[in-house]
Amino acid sequence: MDFDLRNGIAVLERTPQVLEALLSGLREEWTTGNEGPDTWSPFDVVGHLIDGELTDWMVRLRIILEQGPNRRFQPFDRFHHISRNRGRTLTALLAEFRQLREKNLGELRAMNLTPARLQLTGEHPEFGRVTLEQLLATWVAHDLGHIAQITRVMAKQYREAVGPWEAYLPVLHR
């Protein structure tokens, strides 16, 4: 599918609601279980999505749009949320994520990005030149990938409880 701004925003704007429908009010066993050492729980993933709203997507988008002499992005800290969110509740994280996402999408919509501007470029610290359109498509795919991760991690909490069905549930082996 070609990237289309409205079609992409349609996914981005749904994510807070999806996460709340999935996680809000669940017992901690579901929201803090992970896939083993150095893997993330649903709580951690929501924290990572918050970091993205604060320091990644819109920051990089502005670097591209400003077209200054240095359009190199700062590397994104994938572990900042671990220390930042210690002791916080998932309810607080979900509310923060919703608020940040609404603010960011409000700003994105107000930019009225034209097809020409979607082709402007910035420089990724690892793989070089990327377009604004690729950045926005990545934001969307990144959301979807992390919803998939959250549900996979949750499913794995029942790996033993499902007994012999384990072999028939591919999600338990990913």
Added chain:
Amino acid sequence: MDFDLRNGIAVLERTPQVLEALLSGLREEWTTGNEGPDTWSPFDVVGHLIDGELTDWMVRLRIILEQGPNRRFQPFDRFHHISRNRGRTLTALLAEFRQLREKNLGELRAMNLTPARLQLTGEHPEFGRVTLEQLLATWVAHDLGHIAQITRVMAKQYREAVGPWEAYLPVLHR
């Protein structure tokens, strides 16, 4: 995590809302794209979940609870939904799924299953004896696996649009 009836139902009751938050109102490009020949789109997955409500989970649960002489389950038809739902809208499927799930969980709650009854067994046509508890845990993990599938399939629609980020998005390679 050990299976706990209330904790399991907490996930099952959220699924209709999660699917509606994720899919309702999206353009068809998102909901009918799949992963290639003989793979399922989000539309197909919702159809498969409906089949489960109609012919799988509660039917097998009753076979176990009745403890009749033949407790062998009928094989589940994984492709029934393809012909059944041709020409229908995703909106109709989401509404049907919600209604069936609510009805099934209402019946499940009314059964007041005790820990002892959760250990009653039936016979799976392929791998033999399974407990009621394993069946219910599988229902939960199956939901979660299919939400993961839907979001993975959606993410893959942007495989090309993300450009060089493709290598950094594991969901595009599962």
